[in-house]
Amino acid sequence: MISKKIVQLPFLLCFAMVFQIYGQENKYNGNPDASFETARNLAFNQQRKQAQDTLSHILTKYPDYHDIREFLATTYSWDADYRKAQKEFKSILDKDSQRKSTWIAAIKNEIWADKPYVAIEMTSQALKIFPEDPELLYVKATAQENTNNPLDAFSTIQSILDKNPEDQKANEYKISLNQELRKNAFGIKSSVDVYSKVFDPMQYHTLKLSRLTKYGSIIGKLNLSRRFNENGAQFEVDLYPKITKGLYAYLNLGLANTFLFPDVRYGAELYKSLPHSLEVSLGFRTLKYSSTTNIYTGALGWYTGNSYWSFRPYFTPGDGGTSTSAALNYRKYRSNAENYISFSYSMGVSPEINQFKFDTADAEIINLKTQRFNIGYYFTTAKNKNAWGAQFDVAHQEISFDPGNYFWIYSLNLSWDLKFK
Known part of the structure; x- marks a missing residue:
């Protein structure tokens, strides 16, 4: 009878040979420099997993090839x-x-991992080895800015320029930080509406003063209007408090003592960032004339490359039912958020933005058949210290007291903002 051990022996030998061959195939034996170049090409061509596998394979034999490990990291x-x-x-x-x-x-x-304080500590360690190194000082400034300390970042960048005033990268960063440090702004906005019939031209002007704080921005406004041969003023405050990362709010309060504006207006809206560069919001506006009108609104926004799309509907309940209006907006940004061209198209009239005196007794105003097209152009000058804007707007609107008949409204809006520290 053949021994059981003798029968198992060939199987064990075969298994050992296969295991040995497999191990040999997984042990790196190539040219590390050539493989490194191949991995770099893969990584820069959106094949990072393959690149990482190749780099890790090289390191099994060359664990101290630091350039490879650095690129892998x-x-x-x-x-x-x-x-x-x-x-x-x-x-x-x-x-x-x-x-x-x-x-x-x-x-x-560490900066990309949203750990700027760790990054600052690491920079301090590195600067002990490479004192006053401009590249390390630059990343230190970036980390400082990410802790909401642009003044510290500005001081760090200035230390680079004290040694080398021609450092282009540091000069460009200084300009950017200067803009960020201008937390105050004074602005003027003026617009005029010209009607094809019925009404004389109407004027609107706004003076505003704003300040950016670590808790959000606050804007005080004085709105002036001349309509129906009357002048009126409204005081208004807007707040944009930060709640947490990706979540902020809008709060508004306005007071007036003229029929050209609501006696009281207030509103609130909550904005939330979502994955895939989306943002949603939900809120309300309340206008108090002789009676009260509530408007419910929200928006869906999408950032894609240098473009921004948003869709905002308005819902206004009333005795005759709920009226609806909506606007679609598009912005194409250039160098920064204050340099862009915009287009918008809307249908319907919302009491919040309607240029007429609105009273709930005039419910038909909400349901006016209106189409509106707007184009705007915004740009900055003098190292982003001055921001300018211009809008042209054309509307085809039904006449509230003459249903079925329409007029054209041509609007021009000009704005200027001066930023200062």
């Missing part, structure tokens, strides 16, 4: 896998703290 940062990146950067710096490129990449990883 950087790809983890690009993928928002900040912990993995941190581990690889630390592995390098524990062995060689003289690698400035690794310090900078590791600090950026």
Whole structure:
């Protein structure tokens, strides 16, 4: 009888050979420089997983090839896998703290991970090794700005320029920080509506003073209007408090003692950022004339590249039912959020933005058949200190006291804002 052990022996030998061959195939034996170049090409062509596999494979044989490990960590940062990146950067710096490129990449990883205070501490350590190094000072300023301390960031950037006034990157950052430090603004806006028939031209003017704080912005406004051969004024305050990351609010209160404006107006809206560059909001506006009108509104916004789309409906309940109006807006940004061209199209009339005196006794005003098209152009000058804007608006609106008949309304709006510290 053949021994059971003798029968199992060939099987065990085959298994051992296969395991040995498999292990040999997974052990890196190529040219690390050539493989590194291949991995870089993969990473820059949106094939990062393949690149990371290749880089990790090289490191099995060359664990101290720091350029490869640094690039591997950087790809983890690009993928928002900040912990993995941190581990690889630390592995390098524990062995060689003289690698400035690794310090900078590791600090950026902490900034992108929304850990600016950790980034600042790391920068302080690196600057002990590379005193007054401009590249390290630059990333330190970035981290300081991310802690909502633009003044500290400005001071750090200025230290770079004290040594090298021609540093273009630092000069551009200084301009950007200067704009951020201008937390106060004074603005003027004027517009005129010209009617094809029935009404004389109507004028609207706004003087405003605003301040940006760490809790949000506050804007005080004096609105002036001349309509129906009468002059009127309204005092208004807008608040945009920050609640938490990705969540903020809008609060409004206005007071007047003229029929050209509601006696009291107030409103609130909550804005929430969503994945895929979306933003939603929900709120209300209340207007008090001789009686009260409530308007419910919200918006859906979408940022895509340098473009922004938003859709905002208005719902106004009344004795005759709920009326609806809506507006679609588009913005194309250029260098920053204050340089853009805008287009909007709306249908229906909302009492919030209706240029007439609105009273709930005039419910038919809400249901007017109206189409409106608007184009605007906004730009800044003098290192973003001055912001200018112009809008042209055309509306085809039903006459409230003559249903079925329409007039055209041509509107021109000009604005100017001066920012200061």
